[in-house]
Amino acid sequence: MPRSNRPRRPRGRASQPAEHEALDADRVLGGMARVESAGDGEWMVRSVSAAAARKEYSCPGCGRAVPPGNPHLVVWREDWIFGEADAIAARRHWHTACWRGRSFQNR
Numbered sequence: 001m002p003r004s005n006r007p008r009r010p011r012g013r014a015s016q017p018a019e020h021e022a023l024d025a026d027r028v029l030g031g032m033a034r035v036e037s038a039g040d041g042e043w044m045v046r047s048v049s050a051a052a053a054r055k056e057y058s059c060p061g062c063g064r065a066v067p068p069g070n071p072h073l074v075v076w077r078e079d080w081i082f083g084e085a086d087a088i089a090a091r092r093h094w095h096t097a098c099w100r101g102r103s104f105q106n107r
């Protein structure tokens, strides 16, 4: 969709609510996100460094925890029907090995 390219720049750079809103998505999308095609669709995959892994997550591959400080992958759908923001909101944290060894319906 076309964006009206109307710079709304008040003097100074005090409050920028729109940028604040985009910050989380930027953090997810920044870095080394890449598209991977799998048998079940297109996925965005981003590496999370040990330093960036601050919380414990549950890996959907094995059901076990991804502990803080453990480099892993964040994955979300690239072709999600409800849009990118929704896909990112539903992102999952995988052990790198679990994502690599993931098996989808390929029987």
Ligand SMILES: [Zn+2]
Pocket: 059, 060, 061, 062, 063, 064, 094, 095, 098
């Ligand atoms: Zn796992």
